[in-house]
Amino acid sequence: MEEKVKIGLEVHCQITSLKSKLFCSCPSDYRGKPPNTVVCPVCLGLPGSLPVLNWRAVELAARAALALNCKVSKRTLFMRKNYFYPDLPKNFQISQYDRAGGAPIGSDGHVTFMVEKQRKTVRIRRVHLEEDPGKLAYKGTIDTSPYTLVDYNRAGVALLEIVTEPDLSSPREARAFLQKLRSILEHIEVFDGSLEGAMRCDANISLEGGSRVEIKNISSFKDVEKALNFEIVRQRELLKKGGKVRSETRHWDEARGVTFSLRVKEEEQDYRYFPEPDLTPIELSDELLEKLRREMPELPDARKERLMRQYGLPEYDAEVLTSDRRMADFFEEAVRLGGKPKAVANWLMGDVLQVLYSLGQELPSSKLTPAYLAELTRLVETGEISIKIAKKVLWETMKTGMAPSAVVKEKGWKRLADEAELRRIVETVFAENPKAVEDALRDPKAAHFLVGKVMEKTRGMADPELTYRLVSQRLEKLREGKT
Ligand SMILES: [Zn+2]
Numbered sequence: 001m002e003e004k005v006k007i008g009l010e011v012h013c014q015i016t017s018l019k020s021k022l023f024c025s026c027p028s029d030y031r032g033k034p035p036n037t038v039v040c041p042v043c044l045g046l047p048g049s050l051p052v053l054n055w056r057a058v059e060l061a062a063r064a065a066l067a068l069n070c071k072v073s074k075r076t077l078f079m080r081k082n083y084f085y086p087d088l089p090k091n092f093q094i095s096q097y098d099r100a101g102g103a104p105i106g107s108d109g110h111v112t113f114m115v116e117k118q119r120k121t122v123r124i125r126r127v128h129l130e131e132d133p134g135k136l137a138y139k140g141t142i143d144t145s146p147y148t149l150v151d152y153n154r155a156g157v158a159l160l161e162i163v164t165e166p167d168l169s170s171p172r173e174a175r176a177f178l179q180k181l182r183s184i185l186e187h188i189e190v191f192d193g194s195l196e197g198a199m200r201c202d203a204n205i206s207l208e209g210g211s212r213v214e215i216k217n218i219s220s221f222k223d224v225e226k227a228l229n230f231e232i233v234r235q236r237e238l239l240k241k242g243g244k245v246r247s248e249t250r251h252w253d254e255a256r257g258v259t260f261s262l263r264v265k266e267e268e269q270d271y272r273y274f275p276e277p278d279l280t281p282i283e284l285s286d287e288l289l290e291k292l293r294r295e296m297p298e299l300p301d302a303r304k305e306r307l308m309r310q311y312g313l314p315e316y317d318a319e320v321l322t323s324d325r326r327m328a329d330f331f332e333e334a335v336r337l338g339g340k341p342k343a344v345a346n347w348l349m350g351d352v353l354q355v356l357y358s359l360g361q362e363l364p365s366s367k368l369t370p371a372y373l374a375e376l377t378r379l380v381e382t383g384e385i386s387i388k389i390a391k392k393v394l395w396e397t398m399k400t401g402m403a404p405s406a407v408v409k410e411k412g413w414k415r416l417a418d419e420a421e422l423r424r425i426v427e428t429v430f431a432e433n434p435k436a437v438e439d440a441l442r443d444p445k446a447a448h449f450l451v452g453k454v455m456e457k458t459r460g461m462a463d464p465e466l467t468y469r470l471v472s473q474r475l476e477k478l479r480e481g482k483t
Pocket of ligand 1: 024
């Protein structure tokens with residue numbers, strides 16, 4: 001049963017590279033601060049206070065709009081979006097609007113990304129700039145908590161709202177799109193996605209024959225996929241039973257892994273948008289736009305092409321690496337420090353990701369450094385350790401922060417390739433396993449057992465090729481002696 005699914009996303013990204021909030025001089029870095037300590041009359045919406053626009057936020061928003069292939073409005077203004085909710089101290093949010101004489105900073109863009117090796121393009125309806133509301137805290141979950149606490153530290157932080165057309169057709173695509181969006185915004189130095197709550201997402205989803213449902217409060221890529229999968233199943237079951245999918249807003253409960261109905265969705269007219277009278281319209285000159293274009297940092301797609309050209313990487317590797325700015329940065333640094341490009345790429349995309357996942361870590365905060373990864377690839381390349389041992393070394397390094405060469409030394413994991421020493425071990429193994437030797441003399445295939453015994457004795461450190469050669473030579477000698 002494969003009915004058509006339409007998904008659109010509304011993504012909120014804080015402009016984390018800004019020092020101060022959007023309309024006041026409070027620091028925008030509110031994380032880890034005691035509640036309601038990073039506030040002032042402006043972001044608390046106290047009577048008589050007036051907003052002052054942080055112009056750098058406008059420039060960065062315009063840069064983001066350009067990076068998302070949008071048309072940038074040369075004249076745009078802020079609007080009041082009126083609604084009553086405890087996270088909003090003024091009872092309105094200063095935002096932008098594409099109607100009632102308003103214009104978002106960017107519109108009609110697109111983003112291309114890869115999903116399951118297919119290229120997919122999603123249209124961007126608009127990009128606009130607005131202030132973040134405060135943060136509500138509940139005891140337990142929103143629907144059962146006996147009270148609500150509010151922290152205004154986040155109120156007034158500059159936020160980009162990026163709205164897509166409903167061009168996505170699966171939860172997996174939604175996740176891949178968000179990954180690409182994050183990489184673009186990180187490459188242009190607008191935002192750092194590793195900060196908690198810096199990127200949040202609402203999703204709307206409809207199945208053929210049903211109404212549009214909006215899901216709020218999704219805070220991670222993984223959860224976007226989960227929440228959408230949950231909704232598809234819920235709506236499909238409902239439609240199958242002849243029920244109707246109501247147009248409504250549902251809340252994603254991360255802990256329980258379900259969505260539940262919160263309220264019937266507001267209509268746009270309920271927000272009574274009107275121009276913000278305390279701020280003048282924003283004019284973006286041609287010179288400024290030209291300057292923003294000129295100063296645009298390298299975007300992921302351009303970087304991908306460069307990685308292929310400069311390091312001879314296959315397209316797939318370059319795509320995976322540039323889908324995460326931190327991974328691409330790590331890669332280039334490790335290569336600069338002497339790692340072979342293809343080897344570094346393989347480690348990063350394979351074992352490193354696996355170990356990160358197992359340890360529940362992220363690359364930038366992990367104990368692996370580009371220098372360590374370069375060193376690890378060198379140890380393998382020079383034959384000092386085998387690939388098998390290198391994997392164990394990686395684990396140790398990522399667990400303890402010890403340099404790979406130090407791990408090898410401490411654990412005694414150096415490949416045993418000293419011929420004389422290995423020959424002595426082979427002789428011991430032959431002496432200890434006379435039956436196996438008899439078998440191997442009759443059937444050459446049985447020699448593998450003896451090789452295995454040598455490996456066992458050296459805890460896997462013996463050079464496999466050399467071991468095999470020494471075992472074969474010894475068997476050959478015994479055969480000659482017998483005839
Ligand atoms: Zn403030």
